[in-house]
Amino acid sequence: VPVAEFTRALQRLEGMVGVVHLVAVEDQVFANEMRLRAEGRPGLPELGGELRRHNVGGMVFQSSLEDWQVRQMVAGLASAPAEPHPRTALQARLTAAGVSGLELQGVYRFRTSEDVEDGRVDPAAALRRALELSALAWESASTGRVFSPLPLRRAVVEMLEIGASGPALWDAWVTSFPRHEHALSVALHALLLGDALGLPRAVLQDLGVAALVHDVGYAVMGGDSALAGPEGLARHPGEGARALLRQRGFSDAKLRRLRAVLDHHRGHAEPRGTPSLVGSLLRLAEDYASFLRVYGTRVAAADVLSAMSLAAGSLYHPVLAQLFVNALGRYPPATLVELEDGRCARVTSPARSPETFATPLARLVDARSGALGDLVDLAGGPAIRRALAG
Numbered sequence: 001v002p003v004a005e006f007t008r009a010l011q012r013l014e015g016m017v018g019v020v021h022l023v024a025v026e027d028q029v030f031a032n033e034m035r036l037r038a039e040g041r042p043g044l045p046e047l048g049g050e051l052r053r054h055n056v057g058g059m060v061f062q063s064s065l066e067d068w069q070v071r072q073m074v075a076g077l078a079s080a081p082a083e084p085h086p087r088t089a090l091q092a093r094l095t096a097a098g099v100s101g102l103e104l105q106g107v108y109r110f111r112t113s114e115d116v117e118d119g120r121v122d123p124a125a126a127l128r129r130a131l132e133l134s135a136l137a138w139e140s141a142s143t144g145r146v147f148s149p150l151p152l153r154r155a156v157v158e159m160l161e162i163g164a165s166g167p168a169l170w171d172a173w174v175t176s177f178p179r180h181e182h183a184l185s186v187a188l189h190a191l192l193l194g195d196a197l198g199l200p201r202a203v204l205q206d207l208g209v210a211a212l213v214h215d216v217g218y219a220v221m222g223g224d225s226a227l228a229g230p231e232g233l234a235r236h237p238g239e240g241a242r243a244l245l246r247q248r249g250f251s252d253a254k255l256r257r258l259r260a261v262l263d264h265h266r267g268h269a270e271p272r273g274t275p276s277l278v279g280s281l282l283r284l285a286e287d288y289a290s291f292l293r294v295y296g297t298r299v300a301a302a303d304v305l306s307a308m309s310l311a312a313g314s315l316y317h318p319v320l321a322q323l324f325v326n327a328l329g330r331y332p333p334a335t336l337v338e339l340e341d342g343r344c345a346r347v348t349s350p351a352r353s354p355e356t357f358a359t360p361l362a363r364l365v366d367a368r369s370g371a372l373g374d375l376v377d378l379a380g381g382p383a384i385r386r387a388l389a390g
Helices: 002-017 047-052 067-078 086-096 113-117 123-142 149-162 167-176 182-197 201-212 216-220 230-245 252-263 277-295 301-309 318-328
Strands: 020-025 028-031 058-061 102-105 336-339 344-347 361-365 372-377 384-388
Touching: 002 020, 002 058, 002 067, 020 047, 028 047, 067 086, 086 102, 123 149, 123 167, 123 182, 123 201, 123 216, 149 167, 149 182, 149 201, 149 252, 167 182, 167 361, 167 372, 182 201, 182 277, 182 318, 201 252, 201 277, 216 230, 230 252, 252 277, 277 301, 277 318, 301 318, 301 384
Parallel strands: none
Antiparallel strands: 020 028, 020 058, 058 102, 336 344, 336 384, 344 361, 361 372
């Protein structure tokens, strides 16, 4: 009877919301971010502890399960955890038993504002989570599964709490990640521009999610290198929007994400009409990240911005293009600069204020190994002699 009840409930939920996310945080349980009341439901507060035995904090049901699959799931959860990686072992066991459409996620905990204030939210770890979730969304789309924007949204919220324009997030990006990690680069620059524009927090979250999955249309088309040419460039925004449409329901948040993905290659002056605001922001961030990835070893980041500024009014909204320059600064993050004293440094912050537009934070570069060293505030000197390519 419990198995049949669970199966029917899961089928009803799938019909209403599509992908079902069950998350246990400490002694509370959430279904698609709605907290389930524990009163009159024996065992619900203990669910988190049962899942944590296998290092599991969440379960994603991509589709409803049949009775025999539910029994296999219960048997797996009731078994002894397999060390040293119990969640991975349990996932493999369920897959081998034919329980498809069920994904196990890691353990969650509640985060307080003090976590951000005292530095317990590590910026590099937050960026790594965003990048991993972007890769998971790509993998889901490539196999025809519906990916949920909720984990991506939580990752964007974490980035915004650290500060979209704050030095900590950008220092982590410059020091800990290859700058050709395209989805992460686009998300950071889009959030920086959206923050400079003063967008509401909810719109920033949707912009960040769209940035992390803006190229997911390529995954839908198979990710074949042949589609990287003009055909793929023309098709992938529409295919990406279709992938987002597979998520059930409509809301302002979903529509903003759809428009951003659909418009992220549309020019400001196209005959089809002006792109949406979120699409215009994403276009600037995407083009800048792409130009750096392709030409970054040959030109300085400031040269890329100068070239993009020439297209203000045609490809880009002129006000947004100027705001992008103002937000990044004279020497954008990751720019290699030569200092007046002969040393080199790598810029690790966007513009912090109009007064420090041309004097960012930077990390000294070891002349022999190229490793990044001490953080210096160039507002206090030494002066920058020139920007270098690479």
